Amino acid sequence: MAISIFIVDDHYMVIEGIHSLFHHEKSVEWLGHATNAASCLAFLKQQLPDIILLDINLPDKSGIDLCKEIKTLYPTVCVIGLSTFNQQSFIEKMMANGASGYVLKNATQKELMDSFETVMKGRAYLSHEVAQMLRSHEATDDAPVLTRREKEVLELIAEGLTNNEMAEKLFVSASTIDTHRKNLLMKLNAKNTAELVKLAIVKKLISFS
Amino acid sequence: MAISIFIVDDHYMVIEGIHSLFHHEKSVEWLGHATNAASCLAFLKQQLPDIILLDINLPDKSGIDLCKEIKTLYPTVCVIGLSTFNQQSFIEKMMANGASGYVLKNATQKELMDSFETVMKGRAYLSHEVAQMLRSHEATDDAPVLTRREKEVLELIAEGLTNNEMAEKLFVSASTIDTHRKNLLMKLNAKNTAELVKLAIVKKLISFS
DNA sequence: CGCACCATCCCTTTTTTCCATGATTTTTCA
DNA sequence: TGAAAAATCATGGAAAAAAGGGATGGTGCG
Numbered sequence: 001m002a003i004s005i006f007i008v009d010d011h012y013m014v015i016e017g018i019h020s021l022f023h024h025e026k027s028v029e030w031l032g033h034a035t036n037a038a039s040c041l042a043f044l045k046q047q048l049p050d051i052i053l054l055d056i057n058l059p060d061k062s063g064i065d066l067c068k069e070i071k072t073l074y075p076t077v078c079v080i081g082l083s084t085f086n087q088q089s090f091i092e093k094m095m096a097n098g099a100s101g102y103v104l105k106n107a108t109q110k111e112l113m114d115s116f117e118t119v120m121k122g123r124a125y126l127s128h129e130v131a132q133m134l135r136s137h138e139a140t141d142d143a144p145v146l147t148r149r150e151k152e153v154l155e156l157i158a159e160g161l162t163n164n165e166m167a168e169k170l171f172v173s174a175s176t177i178d179t180h181r182k183n184l185l186m187k188l189n190a191k192n193t194a195e196l197v198k199l200a201i202v203k204k205l206i207s208f209s
Numbered sequence: 210m211a212i213s214i215f216i217v218d219d220h221y222m223v224i225e226g227i228h229s230l231f232h233h234e235k236s237v238e239w240l241g242h243a244t245n246a247a248s249c250l251a252f253l254k255q256q257l258p259d260i261i262l263l264d265i266n267l268p269d270k271s272g273i274d275l276c277k278e279i280k281t282l283y284p285t286v287c288v289i290g291l292s293t294f295n296q297q298s299f300i301e302k303m304m305a306n307g308a309s310g311y312v313l314k315n316a317t318q319k320e321l322m323d324s325f326e327t328v329m330k331g332r333a334y335l336s337h338e339v340a341q342m343l344r345s346h347e348a349t350d351d352a353p354v355l356t357r358r359e360k361e362v363l364e365l366i367a368e369g370l371t372n373n374e375m376a377e378k379l380f381v382s383a384s385t386i387d388t389h390r391k392n393l394l395m396k397l398n399a400k401n402t403a404e405l406v407k408l409a410i411v412k413k414l415i416s417f418s
Numbered sequence: 419c420g421c422a423c424c425a426t427c428c429c430t431t432t433t434t435t436c437c438a439t440g441a442t443t444t445t446t447c448a
Numbered sequence: 449t450g451a452a453a454a455a456t457c458a459t460g461g462a463a464a465a466a467a468g469g470g471a472t473g474g475t476g477c478g
Contacts, residue, residue, distance in 0.1 A: 011293060011314040017226030035315070057293075084220060084266075084293065105220040106244075147424065160404025162464065175427050182466080192434080193465070195369025197406040356454060371434060384457050391437075401464085402435070 002029040003116050006049035008040045008066070009033070009082060010059050014105060018053065021109045028116065037061035044070065048077055051116055056083040056094070064093045071098035078119040091126070101125035143203040144187040153180040155206050158197050211238040212325050215258035217249045217275070218242070218291060219268050223314060227262065230318045237325065246270035253279065257286055260325055265292040265303070273302045280307030287328040300335070310334035352412040353396040362389040364415050367406050 005028060009015055015033045022028040031049045034040035036059050040052075052070065056063040067079050081094040081102040091102050100119040103111060107127050118125040146154065156166045163181070167174040188203070190196035200206045214237060218224055224242045231237045240258045243249035245268050249261075261279065265272040276288050290303040290311040300311050309328040312320060316336050327334040355363065365375045372390070376383040397412070399405035409415045 011223075012317055013226035013230070013314045014220075014222045015226065016229050017222035017224070020225050020229030021222070105222045108221055149425065157403045158407040160400035160407075162401070164464090172425085173427060175429090176425070178428095178465085179426075185466080191369035191466095192371070192402075194366045194402045194406050197403050198367040198369075198410065201407065201410050358455065373434085381455085382457055384459090385455070387435085388456080390435080394436080 002027050003051060003120055004029040004031050004049040005051045005053060005116070006031045006040075006043065007033045007053040007082075008035075008037070008058065008063070009053070009055040010035045010057070011055070014055070014082075018112070021112065025113075028113075035059075037066045040066065041069070041073075044074060044077075048074055051078045051080060051100075051119060053080050053082050054099075056081060064097055067094060067099050068097040080115055080119060080125070095124070101127075103127040143205060146184070146187065146205060150180050150184055150187070151205070153177060154184055154196075154200055157181070157184075157193060158200065158206055211236050212260060212329055213238040213240050213258040214260045214262060214325070215240045215249075215252065216242045216262040216291075217244075217246070217267065217272070218262070218264040219244045219266070220264070223264070223291075227321070230321065234322075237322075244268075246272075246275045249275065250278070250282075253283060253286075257283055260287045260289060260328060262289050262291050263308070265290060273306055276303060276308050277306040289324055289328060289334070304333070310336075312336040352414060355393070355396065355414060359389050359393055359396070360414070362386060363393055363405075363409055366390070366393075366402060367409065367415055 005022070007015055007018055012035075015035075019030060019033075022030060031047060032043065034043055038061075040054075054063045054067055054070075058066065063081065063083075067081070070077065070079055075098075078100040079098065081091070081099045082105060083102070084105045094102055101115050101124055103115050103125070104127055107115075111127055115125040115127070152170065153166060156169065161169065163174045163177045166177045170177070184190075185192070185196055188196055188199045188205075190199055214231070216224055216227055221244075224244075228239060228242075231239060240256060241252065243252055247270075249263075263272045263276055263279075267275065272290065272292075276290070279286060279288055284307075287309040288307065290300070290308045291314060292311070293314045303311055310324050310333055312324050312334070313336050316324075320336055324334040324336065361379065362375060365378065370378065372383045372386045375386045379386070393399075394401070394405055397405055397408045397414075399408055
């Protein structure tokens with residue numbers, strides 16, 4: 001019984017690459033591909049693959065969110081995250097949203113095949129490099145939990161607003177902002193504003209683009 | 210006469226994808242691939258392709274630097290930048306270092322073929338999306354040129370050091386640091402340190418991991 | 419109810435940054 | 449070699465942030 005796979009990636013070359021890796025492989029059935037979240041969901045209404053290879057970055061939605069949706073709608077399919085980035089936060093979010101595995105795009109045919117077989121047995125698969133990285137980062141990189149207000153203030157700090165400006169904008173007194181600021185420095189263990197902003201970006205507490 | 214190509218990319222799937230796009234194409238001769246800068250340079254000592262498809266991100270060296278080296282050693286080969294990122298600074302640096310073109314990894318076979326033909330005629334090729342983006346971002350997103358010292362100070366600021374600490378570390382007076390700092394604020398057009406750090410990261414003037 | 423947590427507010431002192439202005443030496447490179 | 453750019457240093461004042469303290473009301477939860 002062949003394993004049926006479906007791939008979601010906005011990079012034509014990656015789709016083509018995986019296709020060419022498996023098109024001669026009898027044990028793998030290529031159901032097709034999608035280049036965005038919407039057409040992926042449309043496809044799944046018609047047909048369910050055993051495994052979905054899902055890129056982290058899609059044009060219309062993050063792969064992380066899409067993974068969650070897929071697992072809610074179709075709990076039986078296995079999702080394997082696919083990315084060029086060996087980034088802990090991505091991997092964790094992906095796995096937290098129900099993914100069965102995570103492989104990097106520099107994986108070989110053998111690694112991919114391994115991942116298929118492993119997840120079909122109901123176990124999780126992390127590619128070699130990913131697993132290694134997770135071990136090394138284990139104790140360090142944990143993002144603190146911020147309150148709604150703290151996040152707001154953090155974003156405004158990074159925009160370059162002063163306490164007084166933030167106070168006006170958020171309709172509170174400057175002292176309140178000052179307190180939030182102190183708490184942020186404490187929670188992120190930052191020495192000052194500069195380090196605070198850097199850590200906030202590194203830990204993906206604020207988004208920018 | 211077939212166009213000979215060589216590809217440098219650390220992602221197995223991308224190599225495989227491009228290979229599969231062209232292996233049946235008589236007008237394109239596939240010379241091989243490398244997954245890092247060192248083995249690329251080693252290959253070029255043996256044989257020169259017409260076109261090198263060069264990824265921006267390599268494990269041992271940035272594709273931008275490698276492009277410069279290649280064009281210095283072998284001015285006749287055409288380099289086409291290859292990336293998932295549609296980022297102005299990358300594109301500009303790549304072209305400034307002698308690249309003949311820049312295509313995204315979601316390019317189709319036709320687009321790639323176009324790019325080959327265009328650069329072989331001695332003209333530059335930018336894939337559709339790239340050209341469109343450059344037009345829209347024209348006046349805005351340009352990273353300023355920083356001096357060696359300014360970059361050093363910028364990194365230390367993001368680490369959370371104060372002027373006095375940086376002065377000690379760099380064996381200069383605090384006033385000197387202050388001047389660099391002012392110049393940084395001016396060059397990046399930042400209101401204060403917080404925005405400075407954010408912009409520095411957004412514009413990829415400092416690296417973190 | 420008591421407890422933890424959040425959001426709000428206030429005060430003081432010290433440190434650091436921001437701004438303006440000006441100047442000298444060193445390096446770079448056309 | 450000569451001009452331009454970079455790096456260096458300084459003074460002084462205004463503004464902002466950091467660090468320390470303490471305080472009040474509200475909400476959710478076992």
